[in-house]
Amino acid sequence: MCDELKKLLLPPDKRILFVGVGNVLKNDDGVGVRISRDIKSTPYVSALTVETSIENYIGKINSLRPDILVLVDCMDFGEPPGKSRLIKVEEVNDTTFNTHNISLKRLSEFFPMPVYVLGIQPESVEFGENISYLVECVADKIVKFINKEEVHHGN
Numbered sequence: 001m002c003d004e005l006k007k008l009l010l011p012p013d014k015r016i017l018f019v020g021v022g023n024v025l026k027n028d029d030g031v032g033v034r035i036s037r038d039i040k041s042t043p044y045v046s047a048l049t050v051e052t053s054i055e056n057y058i059g060k061i062n063s064l065r066p067d068i069l070v071l072v073d074c075m076d077f078g079e080p081p082g083k084s085r086l087i088k089v090e091e092v093n094d095t096t097f098n099t100h101n102i103s104l105k106r107l108s109e110f111f112p113m114p115v116y117v118l119g120i121q122p123e124s125v126e127f128g129e130n131i132s133y134l135v136e137c138v139a140d141k142i143v144k145f146i147n148k149e150e151v152h153h154g155n
Contacts, residue, residue, distance in 0.1 A: 004086040005145060008068060008116065012044055017066035018118070018146070019057070020049040021073040021104075028081070028122030028135045032072035035118075038143040045146060058110045068114050071104055072142075074135075075119030082121060082134030084142065089115040118142070 008016065020036025022029045039047035046064070050057045054071070061069065070086075077085065089108040108115040120139070123132035131139065 005118070005142075008070070008086065009045075009146070014044065014067040015065075016045050016068045016070060017061065017064055018045070018047040018070045018072055019054065019061065020047065021051070021054050021071055023052050025127060025129060027124045027126055027128045027130055028120075028132055029074045029125045030129070031074050031120045031122070031131055031135050031139050032118075034131060034136075035072045035139050035143055038139075038147075040147045054104075054107060058107075062111065066113055068116065069108075069111055070116045070118050072118045073104065073120070074122045074125065075117065077119060077121060079121045080134075081123035081132060082138040084118065084120045084138055086116055086118050089117055092117055092119075 018036055018039055020032040020034070022032040024030035024033050033049050033051055036047040036049045039045065041047065046066070048057065048061065048064070071089070075085075075092075077083075089105055092103075092105045104117055120135060120142075123135055
């Protein structure tokens with residue numbers, strides 16, 4: 001994951017918007033929100049937390065005019081909990097996840113910039129407000145990586 005994310009963060013002249021998607025009341029489904037809240041904004045990296053209503057933020061996202069859009073979300077791709085992947089939105093199955101009103105692939109059609117999904121495999125999306133240990137560890141690594149990379153590029 002870090003190699004793909006590093007490639008995305010380079011060169012440092014691209015403005016990347018990380019959008020945190022998910023339901024904080026469904027355990028690991030809140031991981032995208034958790035990550036977006038912890039990203040430090042700089043001239044090249046920013047974050048927006050939309051929770052379960054990303055479709056309400058289409059105008060806001062487009063008005064921010066990022067060069068690259070990364071949707072951060074819990075995603076079940078049959079891997080062990082905490083596994084993460086950065087993929088182009090075109091590679092995402094066109095299905096609606098249980099907390100989304102619209103599929104991320106379909107939603108991406110409303111954005112003129114390249115759209116990626118940073119997906120994190122959940123352990124549990126049952127009702128609750130706790131992110132599981134493995135998913136939390138990966139969220140911490142992702143945030144530290146993004147913030148560290150951007151600090152490096154910002155100098």
